[in-house]
Amino acid sequence: MIKFFTCSLFCFFVLTGVCQKANYKQAEKFMKMDTRALVGSTSVAPNYLKKSDKFWYSYRKADGVRYFFVDPKAKSQRELFDRDFMAAEISKVTHKPVNKQELPISGITFKDDERTMKFMVDTFRFEYNINTGRLVKIDSARKKPTPPAPRKKTGLFGTYSPDSSYIVYAKSHNLYMLRVKDSVETQLTTDGEIKYSYASSGTDTSTARRDARVTWFENSERFYVRRTDRRKIKSLYLVNNLSSRPTLSEYEYVMAGDENVQQEELYLFDTLNKKQIKVPVEKWKDQTIRLFTPGKKVERLYFLRKKRTCDEIDFCRxxxxxxxxxxxxxxIDKPYFNNEFFNLSLLNDGEDIIWWSERTGHGHFYHYDGEGNLKNTISSGAWTAGKLIKIDTVGRTIYFEGYGQVKGECPYFARINKARIDGNGQVEMLTPEQATHEAVFSGSGRYFVDNYSRVDLEPKSVLRDNKGKKILDLASPDLAALYATGWRMPEPFTLKAADGVTDLYGYMWKPADFDSTKTYPIISYVYPGPQTEAIPLKFSIKAAYNTALAQVGFVVVTFGHRGGSPLRDKWYHTFGHGNLRDYPLADDKCGIEQLAERYPFIDKSKVGIFGHSGGGFMSTAAICTYPDFYTAAVSSAGNHDNNIYNQWWGETHHGVNEVKSFEKKTVKDSVTGKDSTITEEKVKFTSRIPTNIELAKNLKGYLMLVTGDSDNNVHPANTIRMADALLRAGKNFDLVILPGQRHGFQGMPQEFYQRKMWFHFGKYLLGDFSSDKFREIDAFMRL
Structure with missing residues (x-):
């Protein structure tokens, strides 16, 4: 009787979904899906003709590649040529079979007459008149190509002055100048050395001539050089375990809170009197600088300097x-300046300055004059002006992407806008559709190709004029073959953050054989930002790992968290400052709980989470912070200890403490010879970021850590330290090392990782342990 009850209970668990069979075959199908063959092109890349608004483009569909010619002024679009005719004519010349669907043409250009197209097939050159349809073989490149004329010995390395009177180059890390007319060489500096060099390569030990970091002014009378001092920067090390004899590679790496960071200097040199001037760029300890020169001809020099605390900037001439x-x-912009959209543009030889700022809480463009006086606001409103696309200096107009302009819509989609440089903050939206728009303007700026889509909206390409009026529909993909595979678009949703007020936006992927009467574990794909989020903004078939993972038998979701994307306002994307580990965790948990309440097919007792890099960091933090909520996690290439990650990330997004101290010092007066006491200010920076290692003791669920052993971005030590902490805490976990892989996994190791992730979630969310018996990673395909 007891045996019968036990067997019945097991069958009940299986039938009610406690143990479900993972559909690895279906996941494999979607992972290996040939999207190029199924869909072809999803956007139009215009090739504008010289000094013209006309353009041609190629587009791949199920019947192969077709070529189109567009005349915006005539509002016309037609195929460049008849493919059957072109294939036959090319075959006559090459004496080879030619597939009309994959014409082997390359190097397409147009003559100035805008009707004669030139192209190559193998070594043959052709001209084709798109109006008359006449094809002519103009020559053959079978002749031995004429070798390029050898460069002058004196110009082998170095930078010529605009008038070609001088060449400046580096030898043994110092600057030398050669006068061309008489080959007289002058040594300009003597203080160059390895890692404090005037040469472009600051670590080259060769004594031969090398290119230098030189930029000439147009008058050829002077040039400037930027030099960096990296002598005290410490190194990190990786072992190439796949070489015939494992070798050690060393690279410089500055971490958050490091005492010694790169120091930057700027020098001016006069060619007439060989004078060197060190420009006094210094203001803040450990500052960074960026150089700017307006126009094609270098006549003026500007620089930005930013404080190490990332919250103060000077713009200087x-x-x-x-x-x-x-x-x-x-x-001043606290807690930090937004690096993603920051823009500085110098127009009219520096007489107009376009500056991007979040001073109002939303990123917008501002217009300054050449002396640094604010003239007017270019864009304004409770939305974000982002990527600058084009500047029309003649029409005094800028074109840029805007986010969140339509109230009540998801704020992540880019619309194309234009605004007057001399305006009053009013902008004109050129693309009304709620989607991510990408604009490619013609040289004149009168027209642009608008490629737009969402992850739940099929791609569309249209031609518009610069007022936003649609001129033509261009080629678009045929997704019939894709839908026939069972593929389905993800579904959008909106949630509330843990504060109960802030809207969060995301998407949900379901299996192709989804059954609403069943229940499914839920898996959250995460990337916390703050420079971006995991939400896909454009049409995507695979959506990273999400589409294939859902096929295993899960509902996969991704959504934003406070502290994420800078596409929203300043408060949103800086929410996590000073709390780099924990800031997104409550929102992820709260969002999943809302989805489980909203959709009865979600099993809230089986919750997974995964992510890469910052997402790997977040997924481990989540399962260790809410150990009774998350059942399983997969964390790849995670920066589990941000104290050993790069300086920019940690100091910008968590913060760095500026510590000042004052020290009395005795100095001798150079005139009187008497001693006097002065107080000298000392500045140092400290940083301490909470780590996942500190949370290891909390783990209850099932965690898989993954890293490439050659990751020179997030060093493998991050994952190894996390593994060590889990070992010392007596925890059971999985550790996967991918040989030879850097930060982004590729090829077979990437597929291995993806399948291991399926198996991990299959075991601990579906109760399917069949993968433990697989002796080959894809053994499920032969079952």
């Missing part, structure tokens, strides 16, 4: 003759 520095304007 350099006098090329004296090296004098003038601060044109400054800005």
């Amino acid at each position: 350099v006098n090329p003759e004296t090296g004098e520095v003038k601060v044109l304007f400054s800005e």
Whole structure:
């Protein structure tokens, strides 16, 4: 009787979904799906003709590649040529079979008459008149190509002045100048050395000539050089375990809170008197600088300097003759300046300055004059102006992407906008569709190709004028073959953050054989930002790992968290500052709980989470912070200890403490010879970021850690330290090392990782342990 009850109970568990069979075959099908063959092209890449708005483009569909010619002014589009005719004519010349669906043409260009197309097939050159349909073989490249003329010995390495009078180059890390007319060489510097070099390669030990970091002014009388001091920067090390004899590779790596970071200097050199001027760019300890020169001809020099705390910036102009520095304007932006959309554009030889700022809580463009005076606001409103696409200096207009402009919509989709440089903050939206728009303008700026889509909206390509009016529908993909595979678009949803107020946006992927009467474990794909989020913004068939993973038998979701994308307002994307480990965790848990309440097919007792890099960091933090909520996690290439990750990430997004101290010092007066006491200010920076290692003791669920052993971005030590902490805490976990893989997994190791992830979630969320018997990673395909 007891045996009968036990057997019945087991069957009941199986039938009610406690143990479900993972559909690895279906996942494999979607992972290996040939999207190029199924879908072909999903966007139009226009090739504009010289000095013209006309363009041609190629587009792949189920019947092969077709070529189109577009005349915006005539509002016309037609195929460039008849493919049957072209294949036959090419075959006559090459004496080879030609597939009309895959014409072997390359190097397409147009003559200035805008009707004669030139192209190559193998070594043959052709001209084709698109109006008359006449094809002519103009020559053959079978002749031995004429070798390029050898460069002058003196110009083998180095930078010529605009008037070709001088060449400047580096030898043994110092600068040398050669006067061309008489080959007289002058050594300009003597203080160059390895990692403090004037050469482009600061670690080259060769004494031969090398290119230098030189930029000439147009008058050829002077040039400037930027030099970095990296002598005190410490190194990280990786072992190439796949070489015939394992070798050690060393690379410089600055971590958050490091005492020694890169120091940057700027020098001016005068060619007439060989004078060197060190430009006084220094203001803050460990600052960074960026150089700017307006126009094609270098006549003026500007630089930005940013404080190490990432919250103060000066924009400065350099006098090329004296090296004098003038601060044109400054800005403070706490807790940090947004690096993703920051823009500085110099127009009209520096007389107009376009500056991007989040000073109002939303990113917008501002117009300054050449002396640093604010003239007007270019864009404004409770939305974000982002990527600058084009500047029309003649029409005094800028074109840029805007996010969150339509109230009530998901704020992540980019619309194309234009605004007057001399305007009052009013903008004109050119693309009304709720989607991610990508614009490619013609040289004149009168027209642009607009490719737009969402992950739940088929791609569309249209031609518009610069007022947003649609001129033509261009080629679009045929997704019939894709839908026939069982593929389905993800579904959008909106949630509330843990504060109960902030809207969060995301998508849900379901299996192709989804049955709403069944229940499914839920898996959250995460990336916490703050520079981006995991939400796909454009049409995507595989959506990273999400589409294939759902086929195993899961509902897979991804959504934003406070502290994520800068596409939203400043408060949203800086939410996690000072709390780099924990800030997104409550929102992820709260969002999954809402989805489980909303959809009865979600089993809230079986919750998984996974992510890569910052997502690997977050997924481990989540399962260790809420050990009774998350059942299983897969964390790949995670920066589990941000104290050994790069300086930019940790100090920008968590913060760095500036510690000042004052020290009395005795100095001798150079005139009187008397001693005097001065107080000297000392500045140092400290950083301490909470780690996942500190949470290891909390783990209850099933965690798989993955890293490539050659990751020079997030060093494998991050994963190894996490594994060590779990070992010392007596926890059971899985550790996967991918040989030879850097930060982004590729090829067979990437597929191995993906399948291991399926198996991990299959075991601990579906109760299917069949993968433990697989002796080959894809053994399920032969069952």
